[in-house]
Amino acid sequence: MLMSQLYAPTLRETPAEAELASHRYMLRAGLMRRSAAGIYTFLPLGLRVVRKVEAIIREEMNRIGGQEVLMPIVQPAELWQETGRWNDYGEEMFRLTDRHNRQFCLGPTHEELVTDLVRAEVRSYRQLPLRLYQIQNKYRDEIRPRFGLIRGREFIMKDMYSFDRDEAGLDESYWACYHAYERIFSRCGLDVRPVEADSGAIGGDVTHEFMVLADVGEAVVLYCSACDYAANVERAESGKVAQSEVPPKQLPMEEVATPGKTTIAEVTEFLGAAPQQCIKTMIYLADGEPVAALVRGDHELNEIKFQRVLGCASLELADTATIERVTGAPVGFAGPVGLRIPVVADHAATEVVNAVVGANKADYHIKNVNIGRDFQVTRTADIRVVVAGDPCPKCGAPLTSAYGIEVGQVFKLGTKYSAALKATFLDENGTEQPLIMGCYGIGVGRTVAAVIEQNHDEHGIAWPVAIAPYHVIVVPVTIKDEQQAKTAREIYEALQRADVEVVLDDRDERPGVKFKDADLIGFPIRITVGPKSLRKGMAEITLRKTGERMELPVDQITDYVVKTIKG
């Protein structure tokens, strides 16, 4: 490809819309352009990268027995109504109506479609396991699209769906995919960490997310430095915190006036108590019924864990009226003493001796409250947000926290969709069974963005060879110099014959411009043909990632390049 012909409009200045390195460089290097909020056009260079990531994904999916299909973007409402997700998905679903007033959505995912497809054809255990995947655009009307490809409303996603006859089969599918993902991301040049995660609205119980650790990530992950424990903050658990050996003596309860002090910060300051000495009481509505959650004052409640503990379908903070009704006090003075609703306490909250709690009475708190003596809890569970420094639940070593970009997720779905959609098969005994499903997604665009986050410097992108849009750019310092132009052309053609993906920068630009563009776009290898080396019959090779340079005789360039990109 000739640079003069390549549609890669590079920008000297950063477009105002871009915050992250990946977003900035994808625009500046001419990989993509924005069409609407969270919706992008891929330009030739960007598309080449996307296609390469997809190719790697296809290879690894095929390798574990995946078969590619292509399902529609536009999906009928009926299927989604069958599983209940037409309502459950809410505002995030792009919906449309056709001329006959029939309702459709732009698929945010394809569980319904694929299950519908399979239920019609799969009858027997002999047809299992079945692993189908597809790569295509999906749509979610994100509340706030941002960060370029990382949180878009239209995005390219690979999804695989597995259908097995039993749990053991599902387990096999799941781990086959897990390991395929490790290979995929590693081949893309990413440093990825699989973490235990929450399954959220999709359903199912076992799930891992594949996280690219990066400061700009949207998700928080906790991982252990001593063992292999790693989890999304939504799921992360904490080990037992060591208690002091001699528990302090329990003191008598004492009501204290705390006028207008409704937050932990205000109360601790006013009373001169430590936040760890307080127990926060929060009133929630679980499927409409009030329930109280207790966490230590310096801890935060993890709603996702709390909801899992309660096993309820909906969970939200109670409204002011409900709080006043169940506690008898305005917001800010709730406490466990005398509460007549179910109370769930976090483990750490139950260990506070002589705690400060709300008095369920306006402008009062109670000091020296003790569990067992002064109040009872319905149950104790792990319901708080784990933070860095908390002990690892597996080995007790302190956990570290980091931000991550989620590039993939694997789920064990079980029978949630097959049961709802009556996708069944007959086992050896002739008994009808629901298919056991798993689903496995990779955000393709997000993966590209994540690669840039992990592979860039102040000059631009430094692509890993495996997904670089082109491997090599040949830059004659002065195209008007006949000797340089001729040699550059020869090198370019020799590389093409060797199946190297190469661009010749044939533009009549000053060298600085060409070097800057080469660095910005991020070709892994640059071959400079200039007067200095050419006099000696040589050309210069520069490796983008390391900045390493060397001179090589012109006729050895091809061999060197081939070896470098293969190895």
Place this chain on the structure above:
RNA sequence: CGGGGCGUAGCGCAGUUUGGCUAGCGCGCCUGCCUUGGGAGCAGGAGGCCGGAGGUUCAAAUCCUCUCGCCCCGACCA
């Protein structure tokens, strides 16, 4: 959805408070000269219904109303 900010040339911005005669600057783009190892220089040039609609006025990028779009922060943790 709440808060904040922004829409003026392909990109980055000034001008808007205090309305005023030809709407500017830098980069990019086109032509020519010159230059060629890290985004050169000179000269000439093209390109804008000032996001859109309505209103006020002798006069609107500027004031008023409505609308559309985009960016950032937040979304209940007593």
